[in-house]
Amino acid sequence: MSAVRVGLVGAGPWAKIFHAPMITGGPETELTATWARRPEAAQEIADEFGGTVASSFEDLLDSVDALVFAVPPFIQADLAAQAAAAGKPMLLEKPLGVDLAQAEKLVQAIDEAGVPTQVMFTNRYSPKIRDFLDKARAQTPIGAVGYYINQAALPGGTFATPWRLEKGNLLDLGPHVLDTLDAAVGPIVEVRGEGDLKRWYILTATHEGGVISQAQLSLTSPVVEDVAGVKVYTEQGELSCEFVGKDGDPEAPNVIRREFAEVVTSGKSHEVDVHRALYIQRLLEQAAPKN
Known part of the structure:
Protein backbone atom coordinates (compact mmCIF):
# COMPACT_ATOMS: atom_id res chain seq x y z
CA MET A 1 0.00 0.00 0.00
CA SER A 2 1.42 3.38 -0.97
CA ALA A 3 1.85 6.02 1.69
CA VAL A 4 -1.00 8.47 2.25
CA ARG A 5 0.00 11.93 0.96
CA VAL A 6 -0.59 14.22 3.92
CA GLY A 7 -0.84 17.99 3.99
CA LEU A 8 0.06 19.66 7.29
CA VAL A 9 -1.97 22.75 8.16
CA GLY A 10 0.04 24.94 10.51
CA ALA A 11 3.69 25.24 11.46
CA GLY A 12 3.69 26.38 15.07
CA PRO A 13 5.44 24.81 18.08
CA TRP A 14 3.15 21.78 18.38
CA ALA A 15 3.37 21.07 14.64
CA LYS A 16 7.17 20.90 14.95
CA ILE A 17 7.19 18.97 18.22
CA PHE A 18 4.46 16.46 17.45
CA HIS A 19 2.57 16.57 14.14
CA ALA A 20 5.45 16.62 11.64
CA PRO A 21 7.47 13.91 13.46
CA MET A 22 4.32 11.80 13.75
CA ILE A 23 3.51 12.06 10.02
CA THR A 24 7.07 11.23 8.98
CA GLY A 25 7.69 8.57 11.63
CA GLY A 26 6.62 5.55 9.59
CA PRO A 27 5.75 4.23 6.14
CA GLU A 28 1.99 4.72 6.33
CA THR A 29 2.07 8.47 5.62
CA GLU A 30 4.34 11.01 3.96
CA LEU A 31 4.48 14.75 4.55
CA THR A 32 3.78 15.99 1.03
CA ALA A 33 3.24 19.69 1.74
CA THR A 34 2.85 22.19 4.56
CA TRP A 35 0.79 25.37 4.57
CA ALA A 36 0.89 28.04 7.26
CA ARG A 37 -0.07 31.67 7.56
CA ARG A 38 3.66 32.39 7.86
CA PRO A 39 5.42 30.85 4.83
CA GLU A 40 8.78 31.04 6.60
CA ALA A 41 7.46 28.77 9.37
CA ALA A 42 6.17 26.29 6.80
CA GLN A 43 9.59 26.36 5.13
CA GLU A 44 11.22 25.41 8.44
CA ILE A 45 8.97 22.35 8.59
CA ALA A 46 9.81 21.44 4.99
CA ASP A 47 13.54 21.88 5.59
CA GLU A 48 13.51 19.56 8.59
CA PHE A 49 10.86 16.99 7.68
CA GLY A 50 10.55 17.13 3.90
CA GLY A 51 7.80 17.98 1.48
CA THR A 52 7.06 21.30 -0.15
CA VAL A 53 5.53 24.57 1.02
CA ALA A 54 2.04 25.14 -0.38
CA SER A 55 1.54 28.68 -1.62
CA SER A 56 -2.10 28.70 -0.49
CA PHE A 57 -4.55 26.52 1.38
CA GLU A 58 -6.28 25.78 -1.92
CA ASP A 59 -3.00 24.58 -3.40
CA LEU A 60 -2.50 22.34 -0.38
CA LEU A 61 -5.92 20.75 -0.95
CA ASP A 62 -5.05 20.05 -4.58
CA SER A 63 -1.78 18.26 -3.76
CA VAL A 64 -2.65 15.80 -0.97
CA ASP A 65 -4.91 12.89 -0.06
CA ALA A 66 -5.66 14.02 3.49
CA LEU A 67 -4.99 16.80 5.99
CA VAL A 68 -3.53 16.99 9.49
CA PHE A 69 -4.40 20.18 11.40
CA ALA A 70 -2.12 21.98 13.85
CA VAL A 71 -3.68 25.44 14.08
CA PRO A 72 -5.75 27.33 16.68
CA PRO A 73 -9.40 26.25 16.90
CA PHE A 74 -10.89 29.41 15.40
CA ILE A 75 -8.72 28.93 12.31
CA GLN A 76 -9.24 25.19 12.14
CA ALA A 77 -13.03 25.49 12.09
CA ASP A 78 -13.08 27.59 8.90
CA LEU A 79 -10.35 25.76 7.03
CA ALA A 80 -11.64 22.29 7.92
CA ALA A 81 -15.05 23.18 6.50
CA GLN A 82 -13.32 24.07 3.20
CA ALA A 83 -11.40 20.79 3.30
CA ALA A 84 -14.60 18.85 3.91
CA ALA A 85 -16.19 20.46 0.85
CA ALA A 86 -13.12 19.36 -1.12
CA GLY A 87 -13.63 15.76 0.07
CA LYS A 88 -10.48 15.48 2.18
CA PRO A 89 -10.22 13.12 5.18
CA MET A 90 -8.91 14.98 8.22
CA LEU A 91 -7.04 14.51 11.47
CA LEU A 92 -8.27 17.42 13.54
CA GLU A 93 -7.22 19.05 16.78
CA LYS A 94 -9.45 19.60 19.76
CA PRO A 95 -11.33 21.68 20.58
CA LEU A 96 -12.92 21.69 17.14
CA GLY A 97 -13.73 25.39 17.36
CA VAL A 98 -13.25 28.28 19.70
CA ASP A 99 -16.85 27.90 20.90
CA LEU A 100 -19.70 25.42 20.63
CA ALA A 101 -21.46 27.21 17.77
CA GLN A 102 -18.30 27.08 15.67
CA ALA A 103 -17.80 23.38 16.46
CA GLU A 104 -21.40 22.50 15.57
CA LYS A 105 -21.15 24.37 12.29
CA LEU A 106 -17.98 22.48 11.38
CA VAL A 107 -19.47 19.07 12.21
CA GLN A 108 -22.51 19.89 10.09
CA ALA A 109 -20.23 20.71 7.14
CA ILE A 110 -18.28 17.48 7.63
CA ASP A 111 -21.46 15.39 7.87
CA GLU A 112 -22.88 16.99 4.73
CA ALA A 113 -19.65 16.25 2.85
CA GLY A 114 -19.43 12.71 4.20
CA VAL A 115 -15.65 12.80 4.75
CA PRO A 116 -14.02 10.56 7.38
CA THR A 117 -12.37 12.15 10.42
CA GLN A 118 -10.16 11.42 13.38
CA VAL A 119 -9.44 13.76 16.29
CA MET A 120 -6.19 14.22 18.21
CA PHE A 121 -7.24 13.23 21.72
CA THR A 122 -3.60 12.23 22.13
CA ASN A 123 -4.04 10.06 25.19
CA ARG A 124 -6.59 7.81 23.53
CA TYR A 125 -3.86 6.47 21.23
CA SER A 126 -1.50 5.42 24.01
CA ASP A 247 7.78 11.55 29.26
CA GLY A 248 4.61 9.84 28.04
CA ASP A 249 4.00 6.81 25.88
CA PRO A 250 6.31 7.08 22.82
CA GLU A 251 4.12 4.62 20.94
CA ALA A 252 1.14 7.01 20.74
CA PRO A 253 2.31 8.92 17.62
CA ASN A 254 2.81 5.63 15.78
CA VAL A 255 -0.70 4.52 16.68
CA ILE A 256 -2.15 7.85 15.53
CA ARG A 257 -0.34 7.64 12.20
CA ARG A 258 -1.30 4.03 11.51
CA GLU A 259 -4.93 4.53 12.44
CA PHE A 260 -5.24 7.75 10.45
CA ALA A 261 -3.86 6.00 7.37
CA GLU A 262 -6.54 3.36 7.88
CA VAL A 263 -9.23 6.07 8.17
CA VAL A 264 -8.08 7.57 4.87
CA THR A 265 -7.81 4.31 2.95
CA SER A 266 -11.01 2.78 4.34
CA GLY A 267 -13.11 5.94 4.11
CA LYS A 268 -14.48 5.23 7.60
CA SER A 269 -14.18 7.63 10.52
CA HIS A 270 -12.22 6.69 13.63
CA GLU A 271 -14.00 5.86 16.88
CA VAL A 272 -12.52 9.13 18.17
CA ASP A 273 -13.98 11.37 15.47
CA VAL A 274 -15.63 14.78 15.21
CA HIS A 275 -18.79 13.50 16.90
CA ARG A 276 -16.80 12.45 19.93
CA ALA A 277 -15.07 15.83 19.88
CA LEU A 278 -18.41 17.65 19.62
CA TYR A 279 -19.76 15.67 22.58
CA ILE A 280 -16.74 16.77 24.63
CA GLN A 281 -17.09 20.37 23.45
CA ARG A 282 -20.68 20.42 24.65
CA LEU A 283 -19.41 19.36 28.07
CA LEU A 284 -16.84 22.16 27.95
CA GLU A 285 -19.59 24.66 27.17
CA GLN A 286 -21.57 23.37 30.15
CA ALA A 287 -18.52 23.68 32.41
CA ALA A 288 -17.62 27.22 31.34
CA PRO A 289 -18.14 30.13 33.77
CA LYS A 290 -21.63 31.55 33.72
CA ASN A 291 -21.33 35.32 33.50
Whole structure:
Protein backbone atom coordinates (compact mmCIF):
# COMPACT_ATOMS: atom_id res chain seq x y z
CA MET A 1 0.00 0.00 0.00
CA SER A 2 1.42 3.38 -0.97
CA ALA A 3 1.85 6.02 1.69
CA VAL A 4 -1.00 8.47 2.25
CA ARG A 5 0.00 11.93 0.96
CA VAL A 6 -0.59 14.22 3.92
CA GLY A 7 -0.84 17.99 3.99
CA LEU A 8 0.06 19.66 7.29
CA VAL A 9 -1.97 22.75 8.16
CA GLY A 10 0.04 24.94 10.51
CA ALA A 11 3.69 25.24 11.46
CA GLY A 12 3.69 26.38 15.07
CA PRO A 13 5.44 24.81 18.08
CA TRP A 14 3.15 21.78 18.38
CA ALA A 15 3.37 21.07 14.64
CA LYS A 16 7.17 20.90 14.95
CA ILE A 17 7.19 18.97 18.22
CA PHE A 18 4.46 16.46 17.45
CA HIS A 19 2.57 16.57 14.14
CA ALA A 20 5.45 16.62 11.64
CA PRO A 21 7.47 13.91 13.46
CA MET A 22 4.32 11.80 13.75
CA ILE A 23 3.51 12.06 10.02
CA THR A 24 7.07 11.23 8.98
CA GLY A 25 7.69 8.57 11.63
CA GLY A 26 6.62 5.55 9.59
CA PRO A 27 5.75 4.23 6.14
CA GLU A 28 1.99 4.72 6.33
CA THR A 29 2.07 8.47 5.62
CA GLU A 30 4.34 11.01 3.96
CA LEU A 31 4.48 14.75 4.55
CA THR A 32 3.78 15.99 1.03
CA ALA A 33 3.24 19.69 1.74
CA THR A 34 2.85 22.19 4.56
CA TRP A 35 0.79 25.37 4.57
CA ALA A 36 0.89 28.04 7.26
CA ARG A 37 -0.07 31.67 7.56
CA ARG A 38 3.66 32.39 7.86
CA PRO A 39 5.42 30.85 4.83
CA GLU A 40 8.78 31.04 6.60
CA ALA A 41 7.46 28.77 9.37
CA ALA A 42 6.17 26.29 6.80
CA GLN A 43 9.59 26.36 5.13
CA GLU A 44 11.22 25.41 8.44
CA ILE A 45 8.97 22.35 8.59
CA ALA A 46 9.81 21.44 4.99
CA ASP A 47 13.54 21.88 5.59
CA GLU A 48 13.51 19.56 8.59
CA PHE A 49 10.86 16.99 7.68
CA GLY A 50 10.55 17.13 3.90
CA GLY A 51 7.80 17.98 1.48
CA THR A 52 7.06 21.30 -0.15
CA VAL A 53 5.53 24.57 1.02
CA ALA A 54 2.04 25.14 -0.38
CA SER A 55 1.54 28.68 -1.62
CA SER A 56 -2.10 28.70 -0.49
CA PHE A 57 -4.55 26.52 1.38
CA GLU A 58 -6.28 25.78 -1.92
CA ASP A 59 -3.00 24.58 -3.40
CA LEU A 60 -2.50 22.34 -0.38
CA LEU A 61 -5.92 20.75 -0.95
CA ASP A 62 -5.05 20.05 -4.58
CA SER A 63 -1.78 18.26 -3.76
CA VAL A 64 -2.65 15.80 -0.97
CA ASP A 65 -4.91 12.89 -0.06
CA ALA A 66 -5.66 14.02 3.49
CA LEU A 67 -4.99 16.80 5.99
CA VAL A 68 -3.53 16.99 9.49
CA PHE A 69 -4.40 20.18 11.40
CA ALA A 70 -2.12 21.98 13.85
CA VAL A 71 -3.68 25.44 14.08
CA PRO A 72 -5.75 27.33 16.68
CA PRO A 73 -9.40 26.25 16.90
CA PHE A 74 -10.89 29.41 15.40
CA ILE A 75 -8.72 28.93 12.31
CA GLN A 76 -9.24 25.19 12.14
CA ALA A 77 -13.03 25.49 12.09
CA ASP A 78 -13.08 27.59 8.90
CA LEU A 79 -10.35 25.76 7.03
CA ALA A 80 -11.64 22.29 7.92
CA ALA A 81 -15.05 23.18 6.50
CA GLN A 82 -13.32 24.07 3.20
CA ALA A 83 -11.40 20.79 3.30
CA ALA A 84 -14.60 18.85 3.91
CA ALA A 85 -16.19 20.46 0.85
CA ALA A 86 -13.12 19.36 -1.12
CA GLY A 87 -13.63 15.76 0.07
CA LYS A 88 -10.48 15.48 2.18
CA PRO A 89 -10.22 13.12 5.18
CA MET A 90 -8.91 14.98 8.22
CA LEU A 91 -7.04 14.51 11.47
CA LEU A 92 -8.27 17.42 13.54
CA GLU A 93 -7.22 19.05 16.78
CA LYS A 94 -9.45 19.60 19.76
CA PRO A 95 -11.33 21.68 20.58
CA LEU A 96 -12.92 21.69 17.14
CA GLY A 97 -13.73 25.39 17.36
CA VAL A 98 -13.25 28.28 19.70
CA ASP A 99 -16.85 27.90 20.90
CA LEU A 100 -19.70 25.42 20.63
CA ALA A 101 -21.46 27.21 17.77
CA GLN A 102 -18.30 27.08 15.67
CA ALA A 103 -17.80 23.38 16.46
CA GLU A 104 -21.40 22.50 15.57
CA LYS A 105 -21.15 24.37 12.29
CA LEU A 106 -17.98 22.48 11.38
CA VAL A 107 -19.47 19.07 12.21
CA GLN A 108 -22.51 19.89 10.09
CA ALA A 109 -20.23 20.71 7.14
CA ILE A 110 -18.28 17.48 7.63
CA ASP A 111 -21.46 15.39 7.87
CA GLU A 112 -22.88 16.99 4.73
CA ALA A 113 -19.65 16.25 2.85
CA GLY A 114 -19.43 12.71 4.20
CA VAL A 115 -15.65 12.80 4.75
CA PRO A 116 -14.02 10.56 7.38
CA THR A 117 -12.37 12.15 10.42
CA GLN A 118 -10.16 11.42 13.38
CA VAL A 119 -9.44 13.76 16.29
CA MET A 120 -6.19 14.22 18.21
CA PHE A 121 -7.24 13.23 21.72
CA THR A 122 -3.60 12.23 22.13
CA ASN A 123 -4.04 10.06 25.19
CA ARG A 124 -6.59 7.81 23.53
CA TYR A 125 -3.86 6.47 21.23
CA SER A 126 -1.50 5.42 24.01
CA PRO A 127 -1.51 1.60 24.40
CA LYS A 128 -0.88 2.13 28.12
CA ILE A 129 -3.92 4.37 28.51
CA ARG A 130 -6.04 2.06 26.37
CA ASP A 131 -5.14 -0.74 28.78
CA PHE A 132 -6.07 1.52 31.70
CA LEU A 133 -9.46 2.28 30.11
CA ASP A 134 -10.18 -1.40 29.46
CA LYS A 135 -9.48 -2.22 33.11
CA ALA A 136 -11.52 0.74 34.39
CA ARG A 137 -14.54 -0.23 32.29
CA ALA A 138 -14.42 -3.77 33.68
CA GLN A 139 -14.62 -2.56 37.29
CA THR A 140 -17.24 -0.81 39.41
CA PRO A 141 -16.28 2.84 39.93
CA ILE A 142 -16.69 4.69 43.22
CA GLY A 143 -15.20 7.99 42.10
CA ALA A 144 -12.39 9.51 40.06
CA VAL A 145 -10.03 12.46 39.92
CA GLY A 146 -8.28 14.08 36.99
CA TYR A 147 -5.57 16.69 36.84
CA TYR A 148 -3.65 18.64 34.22
CA ILE A 149 -1.33 21.19 35.79
CA ASN A 150 1.54 22.84 33.95
CA GLN A 151 3.28 26.16 33.28
CA ALA A 152 2.92 26.10 29.48
CA ALA A 153 1.15 29.47 29.25
CA LEU A 154 3.35 31.42 31.63
CA PRO A 155 5.27 34.25 29.92
CA GLY A 156 7.87 32.74 27.63
CA GLY A 157 6.24 29.31 27.69
CA THR A 158 6.14 27.17 24.56
CA PHE A 159 2.36 27.30 24.48
CA ALA A 160 1.80 30.89 25.60
CA THR A 161 -0.11 31.41 22.36
CA PRO A 162 -2.78 34.11 21.95
CA TRP A 163 -5.81 31.80 21.96
CA ARG A 164 -4.62 29.96 25.09
CA LEU A 165 -3.86 33.21 26.87
CA GLU A 166 -7.33 34.50 25.99
CA LYS A 167 -9.40 31.37 26.61
CA GLY A 168 -7.43 29.81 29.45
CA ASN A 169 -7.14 26.26 30.63
CA LEU A 170 -10.63 24.85 30.06
CA LEU A 171 -10.57 24.73 26.24
CA ASP A 172 -6.97 23.54 26.06
CA LEU A 173 -6.64 21.05 28.94
CA GLY A 174 -10.30 20.28 29.61
CA PRO A 175 -10.79 18.04 26.54
CA HIS A 176 -8.02 15.68 27.65
CA VAL A 177 -9.34 15.28 31.19
CA LEU A 178 -13.07 15.14 30.42
CA ASP A 179 -12.58 12.67 27.56
CA THR A 180 -10.52 10.32 29.74
CA LEU A 181 -12.87 10.54 32.73
CA ASP A 182 -15.88 9.96 30.48
CA ALA A 183 -14.23 6.97 28.78
CA ALA A 184 -13.07 5.43 32.06
CA VAL A 185 -16.03 6.00 34.39
CA GLY A 186 -18.96 6.27 31.99
CA PRO A 187 -20.89 8.98 30.15
CA ILE A 188 -20.94 12.37 31.86
CA VAL A 189 -24.49 13.64 32.27
CA GLU A 190 -23.64 16.93 33.96
CA VAL A 191 -20.50 18.97 34.58
CA ARG A 192 -19.91 22.29 36.26
CA GLY A 193 -16.84 24.42 36.69
CA GLU A 194 -15.54 27.03 39.09
CA GLY A 195 -12.41 29.09 39.55
CA ASP A 196 -10.21 31.21 37.31
CA LEU A 197 -9.71 30.09 33.69
CA LYS A 198 -6.38 31.93 33.58
CA ARG A 199 -5.02 30.36 36.80
CA TRP A 200 -6.81 27.38 38.37
CA TYR A 201 -10.11 25.79 37.36
CA ILE A 202 -11.99 22.90 38.95
CA LEU A 203 -14.48 20.60 37.23
CA THR A 204 -17.08 18.46 38.97
CA ALA A 205 -18.80 15.86 36.78
CA THR A 206 -21.69 13.51 37.43
CA HIS A 207 -21.59 10.29 35.42
CA GLU A 208 -24.38 7.89 34.54
CA GLY A 209 -25.17 5.89 37.67
CA GLY A 210 -24.36 8.84 39.92
CA VAL A 211 -20.58 8.48 40.25
CA ILE A 212 -18.83 11.82 40.83
CA SER A 213 -15.46 12.80 39.40
CA GLN A 214 -13.43 15.98 39.82
CA ALA A 215 -10.52 17.55 37.96
CA GLN A 216 -8.08 20.41 38.42
CA LEU A 217 -6.75 22.40 35.46
CA SER A 218 -3.98 24.99 35.21
CA LEU A 219 -1.78 26.29 32.39
CA THR A 220 0.03 28.81 34.58
CA SER A 221 1.26 26.98 37.69
CA PRO A 222 5.06 27.05 38.19
CA VAL A 223 5.51 23.29 38.45
CA VAL A 224 8.83 21.64 37.60
CA GLU A 225 7.12 18.97 35.48
CA ASP A 226 3.59 18.56 34.14
CA VAL A 227 1.18 16.83 36.49
CA ALA A 228 -1.36 15.16 34.23
CA GLY A 229 -3.49 12.06 34.44
CA VAL A 230 -6.53 10.33 35.89
CA LYS A 231 -7.12 8.07 38.89
CA VAL A 232 -10.21 5.90 39.18
CA TYR A 233 -11.23 4.38 42.48
CA THR A 234 -13.35 1.24 42.16
CA GLU A 235 -14.86 -1.49 44.30
CA GLN A 236 -11.95 -3.64 43.12
CA GLY A 237 -9.14 -1.15 43.82
CA GLU A 238 -7.35 1.88 42.37
CA LEU A 239 -6.36 2.44 38.73
CA SER A 240 -4.29 5.31 37.38
CA CYS A 241 -2.79 6.62 34.16
CA GLU A 242 -0.45 9.45 33.24
CA PHE A 243 -1.12 11.48 30.12
CA VAL A 244 1.12 11.38 27.10
CA GLY A 245 3.64 14.19 27.13
CA LYS A 246 7.36 14.70 27.18
CA ASP A 247 7.78 11.55 29.26
CA GLY A 248 4.61 9.84 28.04
CA ASP A 249 4.00 6.81 25.88
CA PRO A 250 6.31 7.08 22.82
CA GLU A 251 4.12 4.62 20.94
CA ALA A 252 1.14 7.01 20.74
CA PRO A 253 2.31 8.92 17.62
CA ASN A 254 2.81 5.63 15.78
CA VAL A 255 -0.70 4.52 16.68
CA ILE A 256 -2.15 7.85 15.53
CA ARG A 257 -0.34 7.64 12.20
CA ARG A 258 -1.30 4.03 11.51
CA GLU A 259 -4.93 4.53 12.44
CA PHE A 260 -5.24 7.75 10.45
CA ALA A 261 -3.86 6.00 7.37
CA GLU A 262 -6.54 3.36 7.88
CA VAL A 263 -9.23 6.07 8.17
CA VAL A 264 -8.08 7.57 4.87
CA THR A 265 -7.81 4.31 2.95
CA SER A 266 -11.01 2.78 4.34
CA GLY A 267 -13.11 5.94 4.11
CA LYS A 268 -14.48 5.23 7.60
CA SER A 269 -14.18 7.63 10.52
CA HIS A 270 -12.22 6.69 13.63
CA GLU A 271 -14.00 5.86 16.88
CA VAL A 272 -12.52 9.13 18.17
CA ASP A 273 -13.98 11.37 15.47
CA VAL A 274 -15.63 14.78 15.21
CA HIS A 275 -18.79 13.50 16.90
CA ARG A 276 -16.80 12.45 19.93
CA ALA A 277 -15.07 15.83 19.88
CA LEU A 278 -18.41 17.65 19.62
CA TYR A 279 -19.76 15.67 22.58
CA ILE A 280 -16.74 16.77 24.63
CA GLN A 281 -17.09 20.37 23.45
CA ARG A 282 -20.68 20.42 24.65
CA LEU A 283 -19.41 19.36 28.07
CA LEU A 284 -16.84 22.16 27.95
CA GLU A 285 -19.59 24.66 27.17
CA GLN A 286 -21.57 23.37 30.15
CA ALA A 287 -18.52 23.68 32.41
CA ALA A 288 -17.62 27.22 31.34
CA PRO A 289 -18.14 30.13 33.77
CA LYS A 290 -21.63 31.55 33.72
CA ASN A 291 -21.33 35.32 33.50
